[in-house]
Amino acid sequence: MRPKILFFKSVPIALILVISAPILLGYLWVFVRTFSVNMYGMRPIGGFTMRNWMTIVRDPLLWRLAGNTLILATGLTVGILLISCAAAYPLARMTFRGRKAYLSLSLVLHAFPSVTLLIAIFFVLRFIAGIPVIGRGIPIIGGFGYNTLGGVILVSISFLLPLGIWLMKGFFDNVSWDLERAALIDGCSRFRTWWQILIPQIRPGIAALGIFSFMHGWSAFIIPYTFMLDDRTSVMSTYLNLLTSGDRAIDYGLVSAVALFQLLPILMFYIFTQKYLLTIFGGGMKGGG
Amino acid sequence: MKMELVNLNKTFRDAVAVRDVSLEVGHGELAAFLGPSGCGKTTTLLNIAGVYKPTSGDILFDGVRVNELQPKERDIGMVFQSYALYPHMSAYENIVFSLVLKKRPKDEMQREAKRVADMLGIGHLLDRSPAQLSGGQQQRVALARALIKRPKLLLFDEPLSNLDARLRMSMREEIKRLQVELGITSVYVTHDQVEAMSMADKVAVMQDGNLLAYVPPGELHERPRTIFIAQFIGSPSMNILDAEFVMKGGKPTAILAGGKVELEVPKERVPKLSGEKRAVKLGIRPESVFLEPQATADAYSAVTFVESMGRENLVVCDVDGQRIQFLSAPGESVHLGDHVGMKFDMASVQFFDPESGLSLLWS
Amino acid sequence: MKMELVNLNKTFRDAVAVRDVSLEVGHGELAAFLGPSGCGKTTTLLNIAGVYKPTSGDILFDGVRVNELQPKERDIGMVFQSYALYPHMSAYENIVFSLVLKKRPKDEMQREAKRVADMLGIGHLLDRSPAQLSGGQQQRVALARALIKRPKLLLFDEPLSNLDARLRMSMREEIKRLQVELGITSVYVTHDQVEAMSMADKVAVMQDGNLLAYVPPGELHERPRTIFIAQFIGSPSMNILDAEFVMKGGKPTAILAGGKVELEVPKERVPKLSGEKRAVKLGIRPESVFLEPQATADAYSAVTFVESMGRENLVVCDVDGQRIQFLSAPGESVHLGDHVGMKFDMASVQFFDPESGLSLLWS
């Protein structure tokens, strides 16, 4: 019996090790590359160097861009979570005309490739930039017009919205009706029920969307690059672009280091959300409704 | 607060769950809902709570129509059949949640929670989360949550179903005491008749979404309006026998088993028969049937089934193809296959119309 | 299959839920678990099912240790207290799920499902999803799901708690019949004593994780080993009175209420007292106390509480500061404040040690 259990436990691990091998190998390479002058296959050539990491540590711009990136990623995450949790709630749990239509439409819009919408969105942002205060006059995010962090956040939110709404709707669907009923009877408004009772039940969903949107915001390139003009106020990914574009010889050691540097915060964010958001609540209910 | 239902209907897409229910629960009264599983009790409760909107009909609180009022505007407390505890809150937080919503001071909340929780015997569990509680403990937390609010109307949906007999009894007393003390109008769904009988001012019996009766508990037991009620109320349930009613020698008499059994019917129990019809259904509760030496027995037959029910035994006999069940007193020992004599106490006999099932005594 | 628990322990992080429980359920037997809410019944069941792993101790099936076996390798059926129906499947799919896993032919599944569902009165609901069923209907689906499998071991966790009395009775008969017919070893958790008494071959009483007794039902009622069992079993629960035991005129006598009441104790009920100790707890069931004209009464006192319990009334009197409760027969009408005489039937009296709570008759 013992060997059998061992077998059942080790087969999945072995399996996932095999299918993850390309990634593990690839990132091992990237990691080693940051410390070596050059590499042939998995073999470092030319010795060990700290130069790449020192470049990062010493570059003040990079840290500043990291700050901007954090604002973008956080703004996007908070925005998308709030907006899609709000939208998904009535779509999952209220009766009104046009419910299904709204759901289908929101998904279908995703069929439009973001790149080619850029020109059209440019028209919109250019218009918003002309509106006083909202366009240009908000601290930290600048505003919501062309060439502001806020504008970039809004555009990014819109691109993720189909994802958010659909994902959250699925999670709301699974919450027990009696729970919501109990809250209403206890004296909650529908808003409060949503906020205080239902939202905690869909924490795995929030984790999923949160992780996803944070990652998205943290590594977003095309939108900030297109709609933000000054690299000094832009984000990390444009800095990375700085190192890799054109047909110059690319310093892959440095690029790898910056890439890893950029990965760290997301991995930390991921670990955090895993721990706090993926613990789900059980109990307190019986029955299947 | 007085609560009225007027022609309440609730239809789900493919099923009628509540049909034309009208009743009134007076201020401070407790109405119990009894009925077989799936008869629409929970649905009715959810309509009163404002969670469901009646398909038609009205709900009145103190004479005011509240159909359009939101649950939170109705000031009610409810214990759910499924408990419906908030899984992300501790037992304490679950209990005081409604007070938090009312922005009560913290120390008051703590005091009240402690009081209610101790009363329900869960004072030591307040820190646990629902997942760490047993079924009965969860149910008591749900109960505490409804009681702490002291609402104008309390709705209980089988609130004690997961508790043991002793706890259940003391809980039932506590609920009743509290309800009377505070004068809270209450609706109480239960499948435990003793609970319904002992707590309720009036009992509503439902079947398939219809309200069959809404009467004080004693009346329900003594004067059942239909065969269904007669059989549903009381455990073990009433024996229903095919009989013929005749005047024999000037005395009203019920004849059973093709004439083998003749029973004299007391004056006040003579069925109202219209015209010549004499075929009736005779109802007699197991408690009114006793073992009797053969000489003086009303009927005599073989025992087909015996079951221990704790201190008494349930005895089932077959009299000419009709099943009669009754309880044997603790001392008497009856065995399968014995032939026994039975005596019928006709003082509480019931008669029903065999076709409509309606009572021939109390309609 | 014979199922044994040997010194079973289950500890949650901060609480001991099951403590050193050992018992044996013989092949084809049905063991009922009784105990107050939170005493560890469900936890024990989940250990047997293989859902929890014992903290220590063994579980044996036919003498083979199965601690390490996965639930699916144990061939068990279980009715969960929380039902645990699969929300994405219709009632039918829920019921036949275990057969699907065994790759049974389709028509067999349909036949079996129909049979079980009809037996449980849910034949017409097979197409509905759990969310469209009432509480009792869900419970019956859960029951059907466990029964259809005909496993080697059936575990029931309060399987009838949401059903009305009548349905419950017929269901209980069905389950018992099926269990006996198929000879399936079963463990049955319930809070309904009548259910336990009438169905079980042996009853286990638990308190705070401890197994207090594991005996046949009759013995549990007649020969309780501790005050806890005595009071827990039987409803309304046994009166426990402070008394002194003396020999008075050669007759064993219990003296209550500072000598106001003297009761003669039958020979076979004389307590085993060691040494000079004479203070005892006298236990007498409400059923053994009767109303009696004052002249011949054993005791006399004012009625402090009367409650209707359906056909009988529960009467509570206060005799010299001690509470005595008993049932008045249907005919007798007793009112609050009346002074009544009581007669004690000493044939079934119990005596307990006031300190340890152990029986002085059956230990």
Place this chain on the structure above:
Amino acid sequence: GGSGEKEAGPERVTISLWAGNAPPDGPDRYRALNLITALERMQAEMRQEGREITLVADAVSDPAGWTEFKRRFALSAEAGEAPDIVVSGHTDVALWAQSGYIVPVANSVAEVQAMYPQFADVIEPFWDSVTWNGKIWGVPQDTEARPMYFNKVLLKEMGWSDAEIDALPQQIRSGEFTLDDLIKTAQDGIDQGVVKPGYGYWHRPSAGGDFTQFYVAYGGEIYDAESDRLVISREPLRKFFDFHRRVVTTGITPENFIGTSWDVWHDTVVNHDVLFFNAGVWSWAGWAVNNAAGGEAELFEKFGYALQPSGIPGEPGVTLSHPVIYMACSERATRRSNQDLVIRAIAHMTDTDLNTRHAVISAHTAILNSQLDDPDYLAAEFLSDVSYMADYNYFAPNHPSYGQWFDVVYRTMVSVQAGEVTPEQGVDEAVQRLQHELGDAVVVR
């Protein structure tokens, strides 16, 4: 972009500049940084003229590749947020002039030469590269050549004498050594076992202007200035395709080669004994720093460089020049009307020392006559060596649809090289596609 706000006191003007494809700390950084020095000089000059002015430089070195840079510039110009000066390839002139993002510097070469002495110093043919529609739309900043490098060590192993090796650039320049000879020599090396198979000749691994050098080397024409139309010549195109198929079939170039990463590419040509390879002059600087363990000295020891050989015996070799130029943005694009001031700033950026500073650091070749005598420039041995190539260069045409022309030609070349189609089929395909995409804008010869 910056803005030209006026305050009390001395007039304060900000002049902004974006330079594309130039990482702020890369060798091309002076494309932007020169503005700072230029404005200091200009401010001093203007103060002498009696104009109290403070000039502030807002120079952005944009590291993004050309594509992204141009997209961003186009959109900011549409939003009225473009910089005053944009530094980009000369091929953008036609487009941006047409869409009104930039203003002409002058109406003729004569006029521009008369404007500022610095402009008069520009080697005259380079003005062609910024001429469109008869007007001058920008000022060249630098240029480059894309030589054919050869591995001297390998040639020597193959039995070439030092003299023969030293004469090779001259032979190419005179048309004695053609592309066919290149294939033959490489094959020779492989046959002798000196050169590893597939290491005879490497072209660049991704799209780039270098490839038109072969087309031109076989006599292909790209642009007909008179009618302002693009040209595609069938026969040269066929030969060009054929050459790129042959290098694979003869085994001097590896199969499956396009798409190799630049990192690998640079390392291979420098350290792994490739006989011939094409690359820009600017690569030299990068190799010295990143690839060659022995720095520039090692490079000189190992490699020689020449024009790209001609395909036709007797014709001189060629090279493509792609000058990067300064352009002054229009009022529409910047919402400012300081273009005169801006052009004056461009003139200061064209000071010899500034341009040389940039050229030397980034290994670009000169565009000013005075640079050729500049001691700093002369000190850069490699640059002086390749200066002569300016005489054999050609420019990509200033035609708005040139990008499409190039894309079609390049893509077809790749599929011919991979053997998906024969050179003849490739020609038909390319011609058909060009006609479909460009219609009247292309002439087939």
Place this chain on the structure above:
Amino acid sequence: MEASKSLSGLLSKIFPARSQRKPNRAWFWFLLPSALIMLIFYFLPVVLTVLISLTNMSTITGLDRWSWVGLENYRRILGYPDTIRKFWLTLRYVLFTLVFFNVGMALVISLITTHIPKKAGAFFRAVWLLPRITPVVVYAFMWQIMAAAPPHGIITSMILAPLGGSTTNLIPQHPFLFIVLMNGFVGASFGMIIFTSAIESIRKDIMVSSLVDGASILQRIRYIILPQLKWPMLFVTTYQTLSLLTSYEHILVLTGGNFNTEVWALWSFNLALNSYYGNFQYAMGAAITTMLVVVGLVFSLVYMRYFRFDDLVQEPKIDVL
């Protein structure tokens, strides 16, 4: 005065005062933010894009001097010799990546990682997240290095060369395989995140009860877990189909569209926004996009029918508000 009155009238019509007890519009407030965003940043741009596809807008015309050309752009697209080939390539690419990675691999990973010890599960999920959060250039470079010829290549020099296999750059040899692999390893994490959290949110007692019912782990996956993932699967499949149809970045960086790997989206991007020489043909790009969208719509409709979208959108069980 008049104006303000009619305005307030209008406002009170849209936002009825609480006391009026008109049909409740809680849903309206919940939907408002998302509706606004979608309207402004999606709906409007989509309409604009379709309009742009009917013009000759490009860098040459700028954004304000274009003119209408009707269906000219569409005519030209259909006239290209390899339009159809690219279309099939796109479908093939979408299908393979979707089936093997974005849904298939995602399921496998989420199932495995939820069935092995918690920490190991979290670790492997993090590993699979890496490709998504790594900048495309670096990620593409990783693949290039893996496939490069020796001595640089990892696969070639570590695996193939010792076995005597191919020693040239693998990407041009198997371009289709590599674009699917590269996209797949990024795409799998999307489904993985969603499936994992959906699995985590299945009620505990149901998981347990299935085991007691006699299900093995594999059977539980098949009968309990997968059916409860229906909504996430509909979503992931539809969403990822649309994403793949419109994705181009990885192919762009890996092959630049060479070796017959130019899918429609990349083609659109190349035309509209990726001219080395700066002439962005906005209108052509918009036209290709619009055609792509039609394909996307067809896919979504088929999926919604096939997955019985209507059943998945259940009726609310609370009537009020």
